[in-house]
Amino acid sequence: MVIRFRDYGKRLSDFEEEILVRCPQCDAYGRLRLRTAKILTVNSEQSSLGSIKRISCQHCSYTKQQSNAAKGKPALLLWQNNYMAQRNSSYGILDHFFGLPLWLQTSCCGQVLWAYNEAHLNFLESYVQSRLRERLPDDTLGWHNGSLASRLPRWIKLTQHQEKVLQKIQQLKHRL
Numbered sequence: 001m002v003i004r005f006r007d008y009g010k011r012l013s014d015f016e017e018e019i020l021v022r023c024p025q026c027d028a029y030g031r032l033r034l035r036t037a038k039i040l041t042v043n044s045e046q047s048s049l050g051s052i053k054r055i056s057c058q059h060c061s062y063t064k065q066q067s068n069a070a071k072g073k074p075a076l077l078l079w080q081n082n083y084m085a086q087r088n089s090s091y092g093i094l095d096h097f098f099g100l101p102l103w104l105q106t107s108c109c110g111q112v113l114w115a116y117n118e119a120h121l122n123f124l125e126s127y128v129q130s131r132l133r134e135r136l137p138d139d140t141l142g143w144h145n146g147s148l149a150s151r152l153p154r155w156i157k158l159t160q161h162q163e164k165v166l167q168k169i170q171q172l173k174h175r176l
């Protein structure tokens with residue numbers, strides 16, 4: 001059976017609503033949900049949309065909040081750099097809002113396979129499972145190469161890594 005993967009131009013930022021990271025307070029099993037809430041910032045003459053990033057641990061009392069999202073690097077750029085860089089940190093890949101280690105990450109094919117959350121894992125899984133990949137134009141942008149699927153690192157796309165990557169994705173799913 002041919003499994004089709006349709007690239008609807010999903011971007012990494014589409015998965016940023018919730019990022020699972022390791023809790024800096026209770027560490028081992030702490031699962032944090034980073035929620036991006038849209039807020040309305042009212043200046044003297046104009047109002048603009050901002051966002052608040054809030055971390056709250058489900059296992060301990062740890063909470064942290066950050067409101068200036070503008071300081072963050074473009075997510076996709078950072079994501080690619082994370083994939084390319086040889087990370088020496090024992091914590092591996094860090095989230096780009098608070099610098100906390102991602103909860104869903106594991107070594108795979110000499111690289112680090114990571115995801116923000118379950119939806120992101122499912123996205124990677126359906127991509128890797130697919131034998132036939134196709135791209136569709138974005139509703140607003142038309143054809144573009146900013147989509148997550150088009151920017152995935154080569155090692156994830158290699159057929160010989162398919163089985164291993166899928167196996168690791170399953171392992172990460174067990175951490176959810």
Ligand SMILES: [Zn+2]
Nearest residue numbers: 023030057060
């Ligand atoms: Zn905690």
